[in-house]
Amino acid sequence: MSASPQEILIIDNNEELIDVRLSGGIHYGPPPECPETEQDYCLIRIGVYQRLLQVQSSLPTGLFLRLYEGLRSLSVQSQLFDEELNRVRQRFPSFSDSDIHIETEKLVSSVRNHDGSINIPPHSTGGAVDVEIIDESGRAIDFGMEIKDWVNVAPELITPKPIGLSVQAAKNRLLLVTKMQESGFVLYEHEWWHFSYGDRYWAKKTGASHAIYGACINLTNTVS
Template sequence: MCTEVAAGGSIVLIADPQVLAIPVGQSTEPLVDLTQQTVIAYGPSPEIPNNQDYMFLRQTVYDKLVAAQQHLPPGYHFCLYEGYRSLLLQKMIFDQHFANNQARYPEETFDVIFQETIKLVSPVINQDGSDNVPPHSTGSAIDVYLIDDQGQPFDMGIHPKDWMQDAGGVLSLTDSTVISDAAIKNRRIMSDALSAVGFVNYPTEYWHWSYGDRYWAFVTQQPQSIYDQIR
């Protein structure tokens, strides 16, 4: 059985029916290209080489990230791992992680593997066959970690780029208990800063925060999301 993320048993997953039931907003707010600013640092192309889309964020999301950085202690800064992600790339990542889980749990059903997969990746096609609106495809989700004044990452327990190596998801959990005291402290610093400006966290991934997507609407009890997928 897929039991590694038992600690997340009470976590509402990103494609839970409660989340999918929330209407999608239609904001046409523009995107910010992080290459045109110097306030927020960003890392190399994630997931695939030469991806040029990941540095785009909705204007409000960018503004809130800048504001959140002001809540960090001296010597701490955010580094964006990934912002916008196309549906094509989202599907590729989901399919790869799904296949990895199938290989790891060959005795499990499709439904069990699907639920295991959405702990760390939002689907493009939901379990019932309907179309999904993954948070990254809306420009409202950010994957971030902390760096120092020299651009070196702080101990976060696991770097976002290594998420597929965390087969059971125990290191990625925001409230993981199997990481160092330093990593626990750094995650709390990051969480406090992002929460202070209105971001919400997906609890299976310490690095994933959003403002304006359906998961944000679910957590904050809003009647609908702000953003639809970028087309």
Template sequence: MDTPHTDISAPMVINIPIKESNEALVSIDGHIDYGPPPESPLTRANYKLLREQVLVKLLKVEAGLPTGLKLRLYEGYRSPSFQQQLFIQHMQRVLSAEPKLNREQSYRKTALLVAPTETIDGKPLSPPHSTGGAVDIEIIDSKGKVLDFGMEVKDWHKVSNGLCCSNCADISLRAQNNRLLLASAMLKEGFVNYTREWWHFSYGDQYWAYSTEASHAVYGRIE
């Protein structure tokens, strides 16, 4: 949780080679709880899909949680086309708040919270969610209520960037402990956390490869 942060779009991340495993996308239906389609109804067909080993690992995470607690998926796979829509929408929010930013500045600021589908020069990228290796995840109690994490994932674009950070200190001790509980459980099963977003974890993608010092990623983007 206190390790130095590296952005998803940083050169040392996006330049890591990908050796695609061709592992299938599978649905979490009947295995892991989930909420309604996030962001847009356009995600309905995809958001419950994950790479097979990611689902296996999530089931192990859930089995290790304290009694009465379960995981709830907010979002899994995103098509590159929808990921690009999210990027453009968030860039519009960024420019609305800071209209004097130039193209490069607005791109980089947008990329802090929404992974781009291409470099600023147009080179295709493999955003974590578009690989099927990334999950936005929460913990719920026995009544299906999300634990107190200091904010809800669905409000990521309405709150400050600082509040989204995994190690945010401006939240209650209970919320801090719940973020730590989630992170500890996920990291134990081999996931890595994107520390600008306490809810985002991935396995097998370039960010995972960078964070674990693996020689290559095993999941690339799926069209």
């Protein structure tokens, strides 16, 4: 049996963070989820930034990659997990605490595992990104839903290949995942917009011996 992402070794290469708002080349949207994300959401590791630039250069003329969210602090991650935990508890009142935790983690990673051990969420490494493609007017192309509506749509619509997705939305999702994978990212199995490079999930999916990005809590250097 293969190791779970939480069991994968991390050897952080201490790569600096870069602020997309200052560096250019990649579009970004307003702060997502809650005001507390504003300080961090456009921060990503340099290696991730370079790969996003590759994705942008490979897109058809008139289409642009937009970063929805990059780095997320542990405190915000914990807040979002608790909010999703409450929603899951309401949807599945008969679930055990363990099952509720597992179900919640499909969409929001916890800073602690159910047994109390420390977990490092992908968004807290600077290696995970939520992205979409926009047109020249700045509007997201048809993906069947907008990322910001993830708490309001049917859970199956969030998955990469839901049943009943329109032909155009399916085509657009395939375009996004193809271009991201060509630049070294791996798609998260439960969210069509979430991709990883360098974190534990990436290491698990690619068979890498270890993750190269750990928690950014001690990374104080940011380049522009």
